[in-house]
Amino acid sequence: xxxxxxxxxRLSFRFVxxxxxxxxxxxxMAGSSILGHxxxxxxxxxxxxxxxGGMLPEVGGMPYIAFLAAxxxxxxxxxxxxxxxxxxxxxxxxxxxxxxxxLNTPITLDDIVFSEIVWAASxxxxxxxxxxxxxxxxxLSHSPLTLxxxxxxLLVGLCFASxxxxxxxxxxxxxxxxxxxxxxxxPMVLLCGVFFPVDQxxxxxxxxxxxxxxxxxxxxxxxLLNDVIPAHFLWHAAVLLGYALAxxxxxxxxxxxxxxx
Amino acid sequence: xxxxxxxSARNLRKSYGGQMVVGGLNLSIRRGECFGLLGPNGAGKxxxxxxxxxxxxPDAGELxxxxxxxxxxARGARLRVGVVPQMDNLDPDFTVAENLLVYGRYFGMSDxxxxxxxxxxxxxxxLAHKRDARVPTLSGGMKRRLxxxxxxxxxxxxxFLDEPTTGLDPQARHMIWQRLRELNARGKxxxxxxxxxxxxxxxxxxxxxMDNGRIISEGSPRExxxxxxxxxxxxxxxxxxxxxxxxxxAQHAQRFEVSGESVFCYVxxxxxxxxxxxxxxxxxxxxxxxxxxxxFLKLTGREMRE
Numbered sequence: 001x002x003x004x005x006x007x008x009x010r011l012s013f014r015f016v017x018x019x020x021x022x023x024x025x026x027x028x029m030a031g032s033s034i035l036g037h038x039x040x041x042x043x044x045x046x047x048x049x050x051x052x053g054g055m056l057p058e059v060g061g062m063p064y065i066a067f068l069a070a071x072x073x074x075x076x077x078x079x080x081x082x083x084x085x086x087x088x089x090x091x092x093x094x095x096x097x098x099x100x101x102x103l104n105t106p107i108t109l110d111d112i113v114f115s116e117i118v119w120a121a122s123x124x125x126x127x128x129x130x131x132x133x134x135x136x137x138x139x140l141s142h143s144p145l146t147l148x149x150x151x152x153x154l155l156v157g158l159c160f161a162s163x164x165x166x167x168x169x170x171x172x173x174x175x176x177x178x179x180x181x182x183x184x185x186x187p188m189v190l191l192c193g194v195f196f197p198v199d200q201x202x203x204x205x206x207x208x209x210x211x212x213x214x215x216x217x218x219x220x221x222x223x224l225l226n227d228v229i230p231a232h233f234l235w236h237a238a239v240l241l242g243y244a245l246a247x248x249x250x251x252x253x254x255x256x257x258x259x260x261x
Numbered sequence: 262x263x264x265x266x267x268x269s270a271r272n273l274r275k276s277y278g279g280q281m282v283v284g285g286l287n288l289s290i291r292r293g294e295c296f297g298l299l300g301p302n303g304a305g306k307x308x309x310x311x312x313x314x315x316x317x318x319p320d321a322g323e324l325x326x327x328x329x330x331x332x333x334x335a336r337g338a339r340l341r342v343g344v345v346p347q348m349d350n351l352d353p354d355f356t357v358a359e360n361l362l363v364y365g366r367y368f369g370m371s372d373x374x375x376x377x378x379x380x381x382x383x384x385x386x387x388l389a390h391k392r393d394a395r396v397p398t399l400s401g402g403m404k405r406r407l408x409x410x411x412x413x414x415x416x417x418x419x420x421f422l423d424e425p426t427t428g429l430d431p432q433a434r435h436m437i438w439q440r441l442r443e444l445n446a447r448g449k450x451x452x453x454x455x456x457x458x459x460x461x462x463x464x465x466x467x468x469x470x471m472d473n474g475r476i477i478s479e480g481s482p483r484e485x486x487x488x489x490x491x492x493x494x495x496x497x498x499x500x501x502x503x504x505x506x507x508x509x510x511a512q513h514a515q516r517f518e519v520s521g522e523s524v525f526c527y528v529x530x531x532x533x534x535x536x537x538x539x540x541x542x543x544x545x546x547x548x549x550x551x552x553x554x555x556x557f558l559k560l561t562g563r564e565m566r567e
Contacts, residue, residue, distance in 0.1 A: 004318060017366035024363065025354045097350035103316055104344035105367035105415075106336045260317050261277065 005256040009248065011114055014107045018115035019122070021098075026123075037080070037130040041072045045134065048195070060197050062226060069140045070222035071194030073131045073149055074156055074214055080127040081157040082185060084120035085164030086177045092116075093168065099259075109259060113252045116165060117244075121157030128153020135225070143227035152224070156217045159240045162247025163213070169254035193218045213243045266325075267292050267419050267450050273312055273322035275474075282308045284474040286322070292418075295441070295451040297465035299458070299553075301561050305474040306454040307347060310423055313452075314339060327418060340368060343412030347423040347454075349404050351396045357383070357407055358392045361414055368415040378414060385440065386410035402433030409440060420444065422453040426460060438463060458554040468553075472561045482553055489556045491515050491527040495534055496547045498523050505544060513537050520563055527551065 026033060049065030059067040092098040099112055132149050135141055167180045191205060192198065192214035198206055209215050216236040223230040230236065266289055273286040283305045290296045300306050311317045313326060315335025324331045329338035352360050361382055365375035383389040386406040391399065399407065405425070412420055425441070426434040441464055445451055455461055461468055462482045469479040478485055486492070495514070497505065499522065506524040510517040513534035514526035528534055531548055538546050 002318065014367070014369070017363070017369075020366060021352070021363045024359065025352075028354060096353060097346075097348065098352065100346065101350040101352075101364070102367055104314065104339065104342075104346065105364070106340045106369070107367050108336065 002260070005253050005260070009110045009114065009252055010108070012108075012111055015111045015115035015118065018102060018107065018112060019119050022115075022119045023122075034126075034130065037076070037127045038134065040079075041076050041131045042134050044075075045069060045072055045138070045140075060222070065138075066140050066225065067197075067222070068195065069131075069135050070225045071218055073128055073135075073153065073221050073225075074192075074217040075189060075194050076131050077124040077128045077153045077156040078160045078185070078188075078214060078217070081120040081124040081160040082164045082181075084123045085116060085161045086168055086171075086180065087174065089116050089120070089165060089168045090171055090174065090177075093255075103259075109255060110252060113165065113248070113255055117158060117161040117248060120161030120164070121154050124157025124160070125150070125154045128156070141225045141227070143225065145224045145227055145229070148224050149221060152217065152220055155237060155240050155244070156213075158244040159213050159217075159247070162244045162251060164247075165251035166247055166254060169251050169258055188212050188214045191215070193222075213240055216240055265292050266290065267327055268313065268452070269325050270313065271323045273309075273324060274320045275308060275312060275317065276320055282474050283312060283319075286312075286474070286476060288313075288469065288476070290419075290450060290452060292450055293445070293448050294466045295445050295453070295464050297461040297468040298452070298454040298471055299456065299461055299468055299557060300454070300471035301456060304471045304561075306471055307423055308474075309471070310421055310452075310454060314342065314344065314421065340415065341418045343415065343417035343420040345405075345408050345412045345420065345422040345425050347427065349408055351404060351407060351411070353396045356393050356395050357388055357399070360396065360407060361411055364411045365414040370415065375414065378416075382410040382413060385413070385443075387436070400433075402429055402436065405429060405433065405437060406440070409437065413444075417449070419450045419452065422451065424454055424456070426455070426457065434460075458552065458557055462553045470557060470560050477560050478556070485556050486551050486553065490551045490559055491529050492551050493528045493531040494549055494551050494555055495526040495528065495531055495538070496523055496549070497526065497538065498545045498547075499543060501541070501543055505541060509537060518558075518563065525555070527555070 045065060045068055049068045053064030053068070056064045102112055103109065128149055132146060135146065164180070167177060171177060191201065191209045192212050193209070198209045198215065201209060216239045220230045220233060220236045268288065268290040270286055270288040273283055275283040286309060298306050298309065312319050313324065313331065315332035315338065318332050326338040327341050329335065331338055352363060355363060358379060361379060362372065362375050365378070380389070383392055386409060388403060388407060388410065391403060396404065426437050429437065438460065441451060453464070465482065467479070467481055468485060469476045470485070471477070478489060480488065502522055502524045503519050506517055506519055510524060510526055514528045516527040518525045526534060535548060538544055
């Protein structure tokens with residue numbers, strides 16, 4: 001690997017036209033996309049929230065459906081960014097050769113990778129707003145603090161887009177992504193307090209949970225929905241941002257290596 | 262200062278994992294010419310183009326494109342370059358016009374500026390009637406023409422074309438050739454790779470034949486033929502051709518090559534050979550002037566490259 005692959009990212013505003021390109025594609029399928037962003041969380045929250053929640057007393061000091069709502073915001077935004085960065089990103093890089101076309105213009109690979117992250121995070125933002133709308137409609141929270149879920153969705157999106165792109169950079173094909181979803185995303189959902197409080201886990205798994213990014217996202221979202229300013233909110237945000245920056249750098253190095261072949 | 266040389270490469274080298282792909286390439290391309298890079302598959306043509314565009318870093322060598330050092334200032338150089346890649350990478354979700362609009366934005370052009378160029382680009386690509394058609398509905402030739410129009414959106418000074426007519430039917434190829442000649446007549450510098458000799462002979466002022474990462478001969482099509490090969494070729498066919506060649510060909514031809522049931526005889530003066538062939542009515546033959554394909558096969562060999 002050449003030492004130039006390890007250079008720090010050099011960013012420019014040339015990523016904007018790529019974002020606009022992706023937005024133009026998205027607009028053509030906006031209906032089904034928005035439906036997906038809404039239907040999934042609604043089904044989860046209604047099905048599990050009322051179904052399972054009906055059998056449970058309060059969880060974490062609130063009705064189960066309200067507990068689940070915070071997990072669902074984070075889970076949905078994580079999924080949006082992950083799917084976009086993995087499947088759609090791989091299609092643009094590999095199958096459609098969109099990146100190849102763009103690289104022949106004054107745009108660099110650094111701009112492209114950055115645009116992928118910002119675009120995937122934009123999808124998370126949309127997803128977060130959709131879930132928030134459902135939460136308001138169902139009357140699960142009336143706190144103005146819930147508006148903070150909007151920037152949080154963007155941050156969660158940046159974090160999981162960056163991490164997902166690491167997989168895209170090393171993937172030989174679409175099948176490869178199953179490893180990531182089975183070995184990373186699914187355990188994360190179970191360990192990070194989406195469906196039940198982390199303190200239900202054995203101590204060792206609680207330690208693991210504490211280093212996973214989704215835990216930090218939920219530690220921010222749940223108090224906000226409960227009209228409480230989250231404890232250590234700067235720390236949690238810093239962890240998410242740290243994952244985003246590290247993921248961006250690692251994926252960029254790997255993409256530089258892959259595309260210099 | 263703008264010089265008359267749009268591209269100059271000196272001793273450009275690139276290896277992948279110890280395997281040399283481009284080995285000490287020297288190239289100089291003048292403003293307004295059409296320059297062809299010929300070579301069999303795997304000769305290093307595409308890697309050379311990627312090096313020239315600053316998409317990959319050379320291991321050694323110096324490179325200037327439009328007065329920009331590449332790869333350091335490749336961004337500035339690529340602002341004024343258009344690229345037609347070997348494989349189509351148009352946006353399948355977009356219409357013809359949307360493809361041009363989106364691509365123009367990558368060069369920092371305003372939507373207004375791109376819209377103003379659209380009619381001319383569509384006219385040039387003969388796609389005005391397909392303006393709102395989606396890419397998957399276009400034929401192969403139309404896609405190529407759209408790719409060419411897309412490469413012109415920023416009104417480039419230099420256009421790189423990587424095998425621009427591979428996979429096209431004869432009608433579509435002729436249309437692309439005509440368009441490339443038009444561009445050249447407007448003063449655009451063209452750099453194209455190809456392994457079609459007729460394409461190179463028709464379009465290019467100067468050619469470089471590449472093999473194994475090196476340029477092995479360079480000049481105008483006529484110079485390449487004069488320098489490398491005898492002016493007359495007699496092709497002899499038939500099941501007895503090889504046997505005839507073993508016993509007789511050397512007496513009448515400077516050089517001959519047997520390839521299956523065909524014998525290629527290269528001569529300065531074909532008359533003695535033709536008289537000899539008239540003694541052998543079972544042999545069929547074709548007498549023609551030497552062409553670029555003969556040069557290419559002589560320089561790069563007849564064995565398959567896979």
